[in-house]
Amino acid sequence: MGVEIRVEGLTKSFGRQVIWQDVSLTLPAGEINVLLGPSGTGKSVFLKSLVGLLKPDRGHIWIGDRDLPRLPESQLYETRKLFGVLFQDGALFGSMNIYDNIAFPLREHTKKTEAEIRRIVMEKMEMVGLLGAEHKLPGEISGGMKKRAGLARALVLEPEILLVDEPDSGLDPVRTAYLNQLIVDLNAQTDATFLIVTHDINTARTVPDNIGLLFRRELVMFGPREMLLSSEEPVVRQFLNARRVGPIGMSEEKDVSELEAEARMGHDPGKLPPIPPQLMPSDGRLRRGQHPPGAWCAANGVTPPPGSFIDDLGRNWVEEWPRYVAAQTGAPAPHGAPSAPPPHGGPPGAGPQPPPGAPGAWPPPSSPPPGGRR
Numbered sequence: 596m597g598v599e600i601r602v603e604g605l606t607k608s609f610g611r612q613v614i615w616q617d618v619s620l621t622l623p624a625g626e627i628n629v630l631l632g633p634s635g636t637g638k639s640v641f642l643k644s645l646v647g648l649l650k651p652d653r654g655h656i657w658i659g660d661r662d663l664p665r666l667p668e669s670q671l672y673e674t675r676k677l678f679g680v681l682f683q684d685g686a687l688f689g690s691m692n693i694y695d696n697i698a699f700p701l702r703e704h705t706k707k708t709e710a711e712i713r714r715i716v717m718e719k720m721e722m723v724g725l726l727g728a729e730h731k732l733p734g735e736i737s738g739g740m741k742k743r744a745g746l747a748r749a750l751v752l753e754p755e756i757l758l759v760d761e762p763d764s765g766l767d768p769v770r771t772a773y774l775n776q777l778i779v780d781l782n783a784q785t786d787a788t789f790l791i792v793t794h795d796i797n798t799a800r801t802v803p804d805n806i807g808l809l810f811r812r813e814l815v816m817f818g819p820r821e822m823l824l825s826s827e828e829p830v831v832r833q834f835l836n837a838r839r840v841g842p843i844g845m846s847e848e849k850d851v852s853e854l855e856a857e858a859r860m861g862h863d864p865g866k867l868p869p870i871p872p873q874l875m876p877s878d879g880r881l882r883r884g885q886h887p888p889g890a891w892c893a894a895n896g897v898t899p900p901p902g903s904f905i906d907d908l909g910r911n912w913v914e915e916w917p918r919y920v921a922a923q924t925g926a927p928a929p930h931g932a933p934s935a936p937p938p939h940g941g942p943p944g945a946g947p948q949p950p951p952g953a954p955g956a957w958p959p960p961s962s963p964p965p966g967g968r969r
């Protein structure tokens with residue numbers, strides 16, 4: 596059902612190189628979180644610390660009521676079973692075919708029969724679109740297929756927490772779009788807590804519930820997507836809008852003279868771009884961690900940049916939302932809202948929709964969503 600991860604005062608150095616200092620954040624149970632930061636700021640080290648592969652110098656990593664850095668080896672081993680991890684390099688075993696790679700955690704950590712293992716492996720391979728590639732070796736498949744195989748392997752133990760390091764690096768934009776949709780769909784299906792490290796700004800802007808940004812050994816900001824996408828904080832603004840103007844330089848940090856030169860030249864960071872609607876599960880269901888569009892801005896008195904929450908079809912998702920939820924839960928649409936779906940129905944970014952009434956059509960047949968929603 597997803598587990599909350601609470602990181603408190605985490606500090607990590609390698610020799611004299613301080614990677615991060617006093618990092619604290621809470622990854623809410625069941626939500627999708629994205630971690631950003633310039634190359635070499637310690638994102639992969641952070642993931643490895645979360646799963647207990649690297650020991651921090653100081654601080655706590657609470658997984659439920661267990662503090663990971665302080666667990667005895669036997670309990671650490673048990674706690675690790677909560678995690679599915681896709682490492683940055685995929686980490687597939689080169690001499691094993693894709694089927695055996697994906698089956699590996701099941702053979703290693705469970706007493707399941709080969710028939711049960713086969714059912715699970717084939718289900719996950721179908722989920723990530725790899726059916727037919729069972730007998731190929733990692734060296735015989737494309738980079739995108741390797742990522743998906745790594746993702747399938749990360750999913751076989753039905754993890755409560757999924758850590759994914761740069762799922763989109765080296766992928767073309769179309770495959771990245773499919774992978775992003777897959778991540779959102781997987782979160783809807785599993786309710787696990789997700790942490791995704793990415794350099795892809797479009798992914799960061801449209802996929803997560805929360806965004807964190809690491810810079811200069813610190814977590815500059817961590818919070819709801821809308822908070823960071825409407826932030827005027829120079830580092831956050833520069834990074835999320837992929838600009839050269841701002842405190843981040845080619846070798847991580849600009850010096851004072853570079854910043855003064857920028858100011859003299861009248862470089863300003865420009866207007867904040869609109870906040871895009873969040874990518875929704877392709878079958879139209881609601882995720883457990885889903886926040887209504889515009890809710891954070893409204894609750895915090897922030898006016899989102901003009902054009903925010905409007906999808907490619909011109910629909911404003913702040914207005915669509917109550918109707919969308921009503922269609923999901925079978926509750927009556929709020930007063931004044933038309934009962935018919937919009938002309939080109941479908942959640943934002945979810946691609947072509949099946950015809951009305953077909954399975955997966957939007958709005959779907961009225962049935963209450965499983966579990967509680969916010």
Ligand SMILES: Nc1ncnc2c1ncn2[C@@H]1O[C@H](COP(=O)(O)OP(=O)(O)OP(=O)(O)O)[C@@H](O)[C@H]1O
Nearest residue numbers: 609612614632633634635636637638639640641683
């Ligand atoms: N096991 C290790 N021993 C010593 N130094 C390490 C180790 N692992 C990572 N580092 C150093 O820690 C720093 C952060 O590395 P990390 O791999 O976490 O960066 P990153 O933010 O993931 O970068 P990228 O975006 O390029 O993947 C780097 O300077 C790296 O050289």
Ligand SMILES: [Mg+2]
Nearest residue numbers: 638639683760
């Ligand atoms: Mg990395």
